Amino acid sequence: MSEKRKIKVLVCKPGLDGHDRGAKVIARALRDAGMEVIYTGIHQTPDDIVNTVVQEDPDAVMLSILSGSHNALCPVIMDKLKEQGIDDVLVAVGGIIPDEDKPFLEKHGLMGFYGPGTDLNTIVDFVKNNLKR
Amino acid sequence: MDHSDLISKLLKGNTRAAARLITIVENDIEAAEQVVNSIYQYTGRAYILGITGAPGTGKSTFISTLTKNFIEEGKKVGIICVDPTSPLTGGALLGDRIRMKQHFSLDNVFIRSMANRGQLGGLARATEDTIKILDAYGCDIIIVETVGVGQSEVDIFKSAQTVLVLLVPGLGDDIQVIKAGIMEITDIFVVNKMDLPGADKKVSDIMQMLEFKSSYKYESADFDEKFAKINQWTPEISKVNSKTGENFEVLIKLIEKHKLFLQQSGIILNYLKNRIKTESIQILRHKLTKKIEDLMNTDAEIDKYIDQVIQKSLDPYSMANQIIKMLGLEK
Numbered sequence A: 001m002s003e004k005r006k007i008k009v010l011v012c013k014p015g016l017d018g019h020d021r022g023a024k025v026i027a028r029a030l031r032d033a034g035m036e037v038i039y040t041g042i043h044q045t046p047d048d049i050v051n052t053v054v055q056e057d058p059d060a061v062m063l064s065i066l067s068g069s070h071n072a073l074c075p076v077i078m079d080k081l082k083e084q085g086i087d088d089v090l091v092a093v094g095g096i097i098p099d100e101d102k103p104f105l106e107k108h109g110l111m112g113f114y115g116p117g118t119d120l121n122t123i124v125d126f127v128k129n130n131l132k133r
Numbered sequence B: 001m002d003h004s005d006l007i008s009k010l011l012k013g014n015t016r017a018a019a020r021l022i023t024i025v026e027n028d029i030e031a032a033e034q035v036v037n038s039i040y041q042y043t044g045r046a047y048i049l050g051i052t053g054a055p056g057t058g059k060s061t062f063i064s065t066l067t068k069n070f071i072e073e074g075k076k077v078g079i080i081c082v083d084p085t086s087p088l089t090g091g092a093l094l095g096d097r098i099r100m101k102q103h104f105s106l107d108n109v110f111i112r113s114m115a116n117r118g119q120l121g122g123l124a125r126a127t128e129d130t131i132k133i134l135d136a137y138g139c140d141i142i143i144v145e146t147v148g149v150g151q152s153e154v155d156i157f158k159s160a161q162t163v164l165v166l167l168v169p170g171l172g173d174d175i176q177v178i179k180a181g182i183m184e185i186t187d188i189f190v191v192n193k194m195d196l197p198g199a200d201k202k203v204s205d206i207m208q209m210l211e212f213k214s215s216y217k218y219e220s221a222d223f224d225e226k227f228a229k230i231n232q233w234t235p236e237i238s239k240v241n242s243k244t245g246e247n248f249e250v251l252i253k254l255i256e257k258h259k260l261f262l263q264q265s266g267i268i269l270n271y272l273k274n275r276i277k278t279e280s281i282q283i284l285r286h287k288l289t290k291k292i293e294d295l296m297n298t299d300a301e302i303d304k305y306i307d308q309v310i311q312k313s314l315d316p317y318s319m320a321n322q323i324i325k326m327l328g329l330e331k
Helices: A021-032 A048-056 A069-084 A099-107 A120-129 B004-011 B015-027 B030-042 B059-072 B127-137 B175-179 B199-212 B219-226 B227-232 B246-267 B267-299 B300-310 B316-326
Strands: A008-010 A036-039 A059-063 A090-095 B047-053 B078-082 B092-094 B107-116 B140-147 B162-167 B188-191 B234-238
Touching: A008 A021, A008 A048, A008 B227, A021 A036, A021 A059, A021 A090, A021 A120, A036 B127, A036 B219, A048 A059, A048 A069, A048 B015, A048 B107, A048 B219, A059 A069, A059 A120, A069 A090, A069 A099, A090 A120, A120 B188, B004 B015, B004 B030, B004 B127, B015 B030, B030 B127, B059 B078, B059 B140, B059 B246, B078 B092, B078 B127, B107 B127, B175 B188, B188 B199, B188 B219, B188 B246, B199 B219, B227 B234, B234 B246, B267 B316, B300 B316
Parallel strands: A008 A036, A008 A059, A036 B092, A059 A090, B047 B140, B047 B162, B078 B107, B078 B140, B162 B188, B188 B234
Antiparallel strands: none
């Protein structure tokens, strides 16, 4: 039985966005890289996501947003995480994130911003190299 | 590392402390020992329900509806969902939360997904310790969902007071019902998706199996004691619809009936003894395996024995006996 520390990742889709193919592909790629991936499905509110982070204690949270509502949703999620005192979790957002929005999201502590066509190895390495604990 | 700060927070009902401690017992068996050592005296209050069944029988949806009923009674519920780890990559996809969409609040429901990390039997190594953490955290009821099982993943029977097995109409004929394993550890059979055709047929299949079983006497005394729980309680059968919540009030009464039966018949004590015995065996197995592996990989003496086995002056069983001596475990 391996007692090696496992990387645990939460993959979820906030808001009213049903385009979950990308999130599922990411979840599967991270699983195949040996990580434990929790997939919560679509239509997650910021409160749902923060509650899940509190209970599951993941090392990373991968948000997938293709609806254009990233600027509205991401800061709320980050604020609610802060309220819970959670500051050692990598939070990344991917999907359709226009370049001009990245500085704003970075300012709120988000990373990643990978879009369609990204090599899955890039995303696996990104998670491995940016963990905060 | 000292975890006393987290533990004192846990005992005050702090959710993040509970979550962090579960991560610790999952990843580090030595830390798990310390954690259990400090919280053990605060455990034993929660009632543990085991939910098992084949993949697709609706375990997660069922648990979601059951939990809704429990929190309406003012109870605090802990849920542990175990999913399989890939034997090839070591990764896992934990998807039980998808089916638990009701917006439970942090105050009364704690859900934790867990990969089994290669352990057979339907649970993870850390499941027992996680039950203890949620117990000390203040859960009244702890629901453990096993890996979507085949027919013999029966470890849940040792951890849970009441075991519910989910079946659905149209999945397997009556031969499935008489196969050994899961069907024998069940306290309450739940025929889920009762709105589908064939639900009544499923119920009558189970009833027939139970009549057959009650006329049969187990002969070995040891076997009898081990299975006392299933010998004296005649399993109940309940039909439910997890999507609409239909019939759950009946099911909850059956769970209470079984709980009362365990207490009044004194079987709860047998159950506890068996549980502690099995748990110690598991811990010992883990510790001894580690000792054996350490010895095999580090001791120069071992290489000498291996050479002797190659030269046929020693056989593998005799070599094993020599190693048992080296470990100081010979009779």
